[in-house]
Amino acid sequence: MPVITVDGPKLTKEQKAKLVKSITKTASEIIKLPEQSIIVLIEERERDNVGVGGVLLSDKQPD
Amino acid sequence: MPVITVDGPKLTKEQKAKLVKSITKTASEIIKLPEQSIIVLIEERERDNVGVGGVLLSDKQPD
Amino acid sequence: MPVITVDGPKLTKEQKAKLVKSITKTASEIIKLPEQSIIVLIEERERDNVGVGGVLLSDKQPD
Amino acid sequence: MPVITVDGPKLTKEQKAKLVKSITKTASEIIKLPEQSIIVLIEERERDNVGVGGVLLSDKQPD
């Protein structure tokens, strides 16, 4: 039942598949629960919707 | 002030209205707080953005 | 894989069991996914850690 | 490392920039951690995806 949420930038489907596979394997080994019990939720957040140090990412590092 | 978040698949507006109505009623009765104090947030997550057992939902059960 | 989070006050174990059972049943019927796929996470939040309208719950309604 | 999430309505980019700036400043002063360590995540939620008192916002206050 562990639920792992990754809140980050836009990803390709290939990146998502790798991320889910690797994080699930790692978490399963360390937490000692079967991979099948682990859920990973990916949240792709726009750079307009993230602030670091008081400034939007989209104002810091223009695409 | 209870805040209930439902993170799941795409829903029709009718499903959302039913879900909000039923979950609010149920939670209000069991927690013993007025329905008016309960907020439900619905997060519709793409099948590319959910992994179960290390595999993306979109790779498990193609639409 | 729906993940439902209930963020609210302290509950008894009986309330938690009822809440999980009822919300899971309701969500399963409306979303049309098996009950077995639904995870409910309960977050019991102290009244010092919730603000409504700018005031902590613990300052509004003393226990 | 504080992570502040604002789950609310659609905002303009100007509103987001102001929100991130003000909340980061306020939190930094009160929590006594540098602004640079504070992350703000903005979640813009559709009115179909929020229920208050058992009713969707989109059914309460039509746009």
Next chain:
Amino acid sequence: MPVITVDGPKLTKEQKAKLVKSITKTASEIIKLPEQSIIVLIEERERDNVGVGGVLLSDKQPD
């Protein structure tokens, strides 16, 4: 209905009260919604339960 979550270090009750008051006021003014509609949830996270750059906070900056 905006829900603002502050995930950070342990705070005194005075800090919490100030944080809730200030963030609610700021958010209300910028989002243009009444203060009464805003909920703030405070999550006080142990330093053992936060990692930055791959290292637990409790291993970085011993109390």
Next chain:
Amino acid sequence: MPVITVDGPKLTKEQKAKLVKSITKTASEIIKLPEQSIIVLIEERERDNVGVGGVLLSDKQPD
């Protein structure tokens, strides 16, 4: 700025340190962002506060 939340069972400090180290490394490589930008939040949830398939974990697998 990716924020990764792991919501699971009680862990030892050693497990937490390993989890943070491994997940940060993995995520950094796949997402192509520096490890230093990644935050991991660990939420240790009581078995009374998790339901799977409508039943509390604490009623399924007694400790």
